[in-house]
Amino acid sequence: MSPDRSGISSISKAEEELQKFKLAVENASDHIIITNENAVILYANKAVERITGFSQKEVVGKKAGTKELWGGMMPREFYETMWETIKNRKKVFTGEVQNRRKNGEIYTALASISPVLGDNGAVRFFVGIERDITKEKAIDLAKTEFVSLASHQLRTPLTAINWYSEMLLSGDVGPLSEEQSRYLKEVYKGSQRMVRLVNDLLNVSRLEAGGLIVEPVPAKIDSLIAASIKEGKFSVGAEKEIPVRFERSKEETKLAVDSELLNQVFRNLINNAVRYCSGRPNPKVEVSLDKRPVDGVNSLVIEVRDNGIGIPKLEQGRVFEKFFRASNAQKAAAGGTGLGLYISKTVVEKWGGKIWFESEEGKDTAFYVTIPLTGMVFQKGEKKLA
């Protein structure tokens, strides 16, 4: 084998390899650019032209992420964080970014920018990959708005069903026969179930629209919880009268909390506990408070324990998923929406806490929720729960 021939063949092999990668990048559906360490564009693939409207020729040699091209639309802090991540910390930055096409149209992209380091550890290039997600965002928004609108429009007729059945059942327009009253109670119960579903859907749409407001103010936690338990007796179907035992702390716990959010989460847990131990021998629901570190954060831990149906081991990983209901829960109580714990988890994490559970099927379940002892984390946000 002559050295000449082998040299040529390995060069052409390398070129072929390179060509393969080049073609792949050039024709990828995502927008891909390579810049030098100062963000000056060295290369742009075809998708850049298709998505931004600027030709490959136009962009090479210009600075990426500026108003001269498709960028510069985001607040200054966004770019500061981005540069800090990719240039100083030399990490990959990912984020949703608003850009402007050459024709002036605004679009939303999911961007990921990676530094490519040289042997000396210094940044040599940046690789920017962006996917145009404008359509997906619009669909998502339309979905959220639809749910929100539908929920509003559903609440008025539900109120009419509730109030008129309530008046009929209270004998406001004369006595009912036993059978009439029994049938009407079913109407009323069905309507109450629909109210819960609509309220939950409304809350999910508000949470998913982003920006939940968390406004912590100093509050007495024991009193809040006691009041919430008392108020809950009104709303959880009166037939299921299960005592909720709550041992108040010796000294009232004071913390900065958003009491509406705490109430919402706590009520979800209590309602579940009551629902899933009702009809079982000696049903029992216990609430207790404890202060201890959780994952290194000094926390108030609220525990809600019941001796109900429990959660099957195999399904425990899915309990906080939207619309998920454990198989035994579906059998025990048809009325659940599968949204309560999803909402609770989202809310608890917004306030800087944690939520988890321990459960044995057929025996008991304990849910735990934490609030940092420094108080709930303030979130400016735009929306409260419904």
Added chain:
Amino acid sequence: MKDLNNPDKKVILVIEDEAPLLEAIKRKLELGGSSVLTATTTEQALSYLQDEKRIDLIWLDHYIFGKEPGLLFVAELKNSPKWKSIPIFVVSNAAGAEKKQAYLSLGVDKYYAKVDYRLDQLVKDIQIFLAEKKE
């Protein structure tokens, strides 16, 4: 409306543009011993306020004709020396606690999410509120 002269009967002005709900509210309040005036628009409500000598409490829905008419109406009342002390209960299906906060900061006395409350509970709350106010 002959009851309006009876000093023992509380006069409640209900502003609600859903006719079936308005009827239920009126009936329940009357069963609870109050006199009831009903309005489906804020204009109608204002004309009652101008004509009637005595209104003890206003029951107000958020969604009545216009853009934010409920809020504007409350602002108007609270700016009027003659009407600002009439208690207002907002009973609404508008979603979101930020609405509740807007009303409370304008000075309404109570805010309820309509769909979450029994009618008898609302009527009872009004009776308790008015009884406590009298003392």
